Amino acid sequence: MNLHFDESVTVNYKSNSQKIRVMSEFWALKNLFCPCCGDIHIEKIQNNFPVGDIFCKNCGEIFELKSKKNSTGAKILDGAYHTMIERITSNTNPQLLVMNYSKNLSVTNLIFIPKFFFTPAIIERRKPLSKNARRAGWIGCNILYKKIPEQGKINIIREGEEFKSDEVTSQYLRIKKLQIDNVRLRGWMLDVLNCINDIKSEIFTLKEIYKYAEFLKSRHFYNHNVEAKIRQQLQFLRARGFIEFIGRGMYKKIF
Ligand SMILES: [Zn+2]
DSSP states (O other): OOOBOOGGGGTTOOSHHHHHHHHHHHHHHHHOOOTTTOOSOOEEOOTTOSSOSEEOTTTOOEEEEEEEESOOOSOEEEEEHHHHHHHHHTTOOOEEEEEEEOTTSBEEEEEEEOGGGOOGGGEEEOOOOOTTSTTTTOOEEEEOGGGSOGGGOEEEEETTEEOOHHHHHHHHHHHGGGOOSSHHHHHHHHHHHHHHHHSOSSEEEHHHHHTTHHHHHHHOTTOSOHHHHHHHHHHHHHHTTSEEEEETTEEEEOO
16 A cells, blocks of 8 residues: 555645545545455546445445544544434444654554444534534534444554555454444444443453443433343343353453
């Protein structure tokens, strides 16, 4: 991969954000393989397509590419709030690629977040645009990037270092075992996964996870048996090889 943006593709664009969008997309079309199936090309979707920017002809997966200078931070600015929520709840949201670039216009990080790591809880509603704005009343959203569990962030490029396509796709296939189409159940699993990640040691106990019961209850207020729900998520993660039960109420993380 050539990690530098091609600046010659921006001649017809004036605003900096448009230039970045065009250069980053052009870079992906020229250099990026499909992180889902490993196909060597990804292609552009025709402009009037409602979701995403680029797609893979081989597996049909659609990707949205978001880029930010230097580092991603806690939030990523995205499009219309209601559209985003509707896509997530109907399982029609695109896969997400998060890119960082340096001041000399070179790709430094590229992270792939599978679409099944999205829930309405990680989408923040922004304030409606003011009366004087061109699109007055329009409501955008932020993706709360920091709240996405680490397991859902697959490195394609990290600090300028590229990962091989088979490393990326095999990580994706492993993560795909966590795919849950029911968004409410998915929220439970991802929240418990975040709690496990929050515990620093490799081995943790059921009691330690129960300490998050109040937090989980505040996010899933309709559920009254939180501890049973926690055990159900642990069982799910164990069956899929992300944690191991080692006896006496103890679990070990499998990375
Ligand atoms: Zn593909």
